[in-house]
Amino acid sequence: MKAYIFPGQGAQFSGMGKDLYEAYPEAQKLFEDANRILGFSITDIMFEGEAEELRQTRVTQPAIFLHSVILSKVLGEAFTPDMVAGHSLGxxxxxxxxxxxxxxxxxxxxSQRADAMQKACEAQPGTMAAVLGLEDEVVESVCAQTPGIVVPANYNxxxxxxxxxxxEAINQACDKLKEAGARRALVLPVGGAFHSPLMQPAREELAAAIEETTFSTPICxxxxxVTTTAVTDITEIKKNLIAQLTAPVKWTQSIRQMIADGATEFNEVGPGKVLQGLVRKVDSEVPSRSVEIPEKGV
Known part of the structure; x- marks a missing residue:
């Protein structure tokens, strides 16, 4: 069974999507549609922008979404998913x-999610930190014992x-995690405390937008x-999508469940190669690769 996986924030790079735009009329139309929908030329920033511009949340999230989705669309009949998953934004x-x-x-x-998250970040400053070399249970325990708001956010x-x-809670937790034997506990250069209770205002704003959006029965x-399990029910998909903003990304658990449910290969669709590397660390026996842009084009 083929699993297709989609990256989240952090996979962006200058020039992303330009090859798609130049090779496929369908891609060009979708990129131009995106400029119209967003109200600014995101293609200019994606194709020619500096790294600093691409790091802005209002740009980063739509840019990665566009690269991933347009790539999946130009694959045409070659895109045959039996199951899909995305990391956070993905x-x-x-x-x-x-x-x-x-x-x-x-x-x-x-776009609404990015704006809502940016506003939440500005309203209540926070941050994130990567913890390497500890069991999940140890990290969870340290977070629970640290004063203030600090929670597991990404089980990568x-x-x-x-x-x-x-x-302050993140800094204290990092000190405790190093004492507990973490190989690294490093504060990340991010704009806020994503996937934590500090995102509650963004969750409420996104919930209203999701409830107004038409959802259809998926093909797979x-x-x-949030749940790490196979979901096809529209109501449950919406509920989980809303909960995601303040809940952890259970990527490790999701990959394990997909393998248990029959995934025999993982195909990463979008910029970067982060997710296939994570898949290999979860289970090195299951093949994982990047989806390349098809050679057929203009």
Whole structure:
């Protein structure tokens, strides 16, 4: 069974999507549609922008979404998913790829999500930190015992967990985690405390937008970050998508469940190669690769 996986924030790079735009009329049309929907030329920033511009949340999230979704669309009949999953933001790409939401609605939701998250970051500053070399249970215990808001945010692979929360709480937790034997506990250069209770205002804003969006029955199950299980029910998909903003991304658990349910290969659709590396760390026996842009083009 073929699993297709979609990356999240952090996979962006200058020049992303330009080869798609130049090779495929369908891709060019979708990129131009995106400029119209967003109200600014995201293609200019994606194709020619500096790294600093691409790091802005309002740009990063739509840019990665566009690269992933447009790549899946130009694959045409070669895109044959039996199951899909996306890491954080990538869950929206996955839901467009399996027919749950339209390209236009997906882009609008991603843009609204990015704006809502940015506002939440500005309202209550926070940060995230990567923790390497500890069991998940140890990290969870340290977070629970640290004063303030600090929670597990991304279960990326065995021995790699990202925590999220208030600035002081994160710093204290990092000190405790190093004492507990962490190989590294490093504060990340991010704009806020994603996947933590500090994102509650963004969750409420996104919930309203999701409830107004048309969702259709998907062509294959999505393994959502919140539940880690195969989901096809529209009501449950919406609920999980809303919960995702303040809940952890259970990527390790999702990959394990997909393998248990029959995944025999993982195909990463979008910029970068982060997810296939995480898959290998979860289970090195299951093949994982990047989806390349088809040679056929203009």
């Amino acid at each position: 869950e929206f790409s996955a839901l467009v790829s399996n027919g749950t939401i339209s390209f236009e609605d997906g882009l609008k939701l991603v 692979c065995p021995g790699q967990l990202v925590i999220s929360g208030e600035l 199950p999505v393994y959502q970050n």
